[in-house]
Amino acid sequence: MNVPFLDLGAAHDELRADIDAAYARVTGSGRYLLGPELEAFEEEFAAYCSARHCAGVGSGLDALTLALRALGVGPGDEVIVPAHTFIATWLAVSATGARPVPVEPDESTFVLSPCLLEAAFTPRVRAVVVVHLYGHPVDLDAVRAVADRHGVPVVEDAAQAHGARYKGRRVGSGQVAAFSFYPGKNLGALGDGGAVVTDDADLAERVRLLRNYGSCDKYDHLVQGFNSRLDEFQAAVLRVKLPHLDEWNARRARIAHRYTEALAGLPDLVLPSVEPWATSAWHLYVVRTRHRDALRQRLAAAGVETLVHYPVPVHRSGAYKGTEEACRAGALPVAERLAGEVLSLPVGPHLREDGVEAVAATVRNAMEELLRAGRARTGSR
Numbered sequence: 001m002n003v004p005f006l007d008l009g010a011a012h013d014e015l016r017a018d019i020d021a022a023y024a025r026v027t028g029s030g031r032y033l034l035g036p037e038l039e040a041f042e043e044e045f046a047a048y049c050s051a052r053h054c055a056g057v058g059s060g061l062d063a064l065t066l067a068l069r070a071l072g073v074g075p076g077d078e079v080i081v082p083a084h085t086f087i088a089t090w091l092a093v094s095a096t097g098a099r100p101v102p103v104e105p106d107e108s109t110f111v112l113s114p115c116l117l118e119a120a121f122t123p124r125v126r127a128v129v130v131v132h133l134y135g136h137p138v139d140l141d142a143v144r145a146v147a148d149r150h151g152v153p154v155v156e157d158a159a160q161a162h163g164a165r166y167k168g169r170r171v172g173s174g175q176v177a178a179f180s181f182y183p184g185k186n187l188g189a190l191g192d193g194g195a196v197v198t199d200d201a202d203l204a205e206r207v208r209l210l211r212n213y214g215s216c217d218k219y220d221h222l223v224q225g226f227n228s229r230l231d232e233f234q235a236a237v238l239r240v241k242l243p244h245l246d247e248w249n250a251r252r253a254r255i256a257h258r259y260t261e262a263l264a265g266l267p268d269l270v271l272p273s274v275e276p277w278a279t280s281a282w283h284l285y286v287v288r289t290r291h292r293d294a295l296r297q298r299l300a301a302a303g304v305e306t307l308v309h310y311p312v313p314v315h316r317s318g319a320y321k322g323t324e325e326a327c328r329a330g331a332l333p334v335a336e337r338l339a340g341e342v343l344s345l346p347v348g349p350h351l352r353e354d355g356v357e358a359v360a361a362t363v364r365n366a367m368e369e370l371l372r373a374g375r376a377r378t379g380s381r
């Protein structure tokens with residue numbers, strides 16, 4: 001048996017003819033940046049998210065950074081971030097010169113816990129970044145209620161949640177959201193890409209300035225900008241994939257439900273839970289167990305590829321070594337525990353049914369074996 005974590009080749013095969021046609025359209029057009037494909041994709045993706053504006057940029061990290069810059073975040077400011085996330089969320093804050101202030105996750109949904117938000121506020125906090133981690137949306141209304149009291153905007157890091165819904169609304173239909181089109185995301189390009197989605201026309205315009213050297217008209221540089229543009233080829237590929245996103249997310253959801261059904265009732269294995277108001281995009285199916293490393297080893301031996309998102313909490317990484325954030329290490333016990341216990345099972349839209357059954361059976365057998373071995377060691381029955 002050989003079950004890859006994510007089969008991007010199969011995803012490409014399904015759409016090969018359309019992607020080849022898109023490629024040919026761009027190569028022959030003579031327009032490779034800031035052209036008609038980008039414009040069309042921006043319109044289509046904004047509509048998909050039920051938002052008014054979309055600005056394509058070079059990556060998800062840039063989408064977050066430019067959104068924060070466009071909101072006026074800079075040196076001396078603080079930005080609240082989840083403790084449990086991919087490092088890009090923190091790096092975007094640091095890139096503006098501001099300081100990330102971490103908040104612990106909820107133990108069952110893994111996303112930022114709104115009830116801990118209030119305590120993280122200081123007079124220097126200028127924004128809250130929430131992450132719809134693993135595809136599960138954050139409780140946006142609860143977060144916004146706290147942020148509104150402090151008069152700061154909420155930025156959604158939706159890099160793992162294209163198509164996820166909060167109370168029926170697609171994520172990205174709020175104040176401002178950053179998406180990544182890294183190949184492995186639910187909507188992935190054939191290279192790097194990202195987008196800022198917002199209803200705020202001025203904010204969208206500022207992101208458009210920032211992504212293009214601070215200029216709207218050539219050589220008229222209004223602000224010190226970046227070079228971060230979603231190129232025509234990636235935009236054309238994303239236009240081919242976008243109409244398939246809901247169907248691919250539905251396949252992920254079917255796999256997730258099958259795992260949840262097949263793995264229920266195993267002691268020491270915590271399955272992902274979904275809030276009643278949430279529709280997850282199931283970017284990842286993440287289980288928790290204190291036998292994580294042993295389980296992972298057994299799965300690997302049986303040909304099942306798994307990943308860990310993420311093995312080192314951001315505040316423990318070398319990138320934040322010696323910073324004030326790192327000193328909070330002891331103060332973030334939930335993030336620390338999760339880093340040692342989470343395991344992501346394959347949940348890609350091109351994982352076949354026999355693969356799903358094989359993964360579930362292998363996890364079940366391995367866990368039962370590990371539990372038996374544990375009981376034998378402690379002498380209990």
Ligand SMILES: *Cc1c(COP(=O)(O)O)cnc(C)c1O
Nearest residue numbers: 059060061086088089159180182
């Ligand atoms: C992937 C990811 C990013 C960064 O996206 P890139 O396109 O790789 O720069 C940011 N935040 C989260 C939560 C991500 O998963």
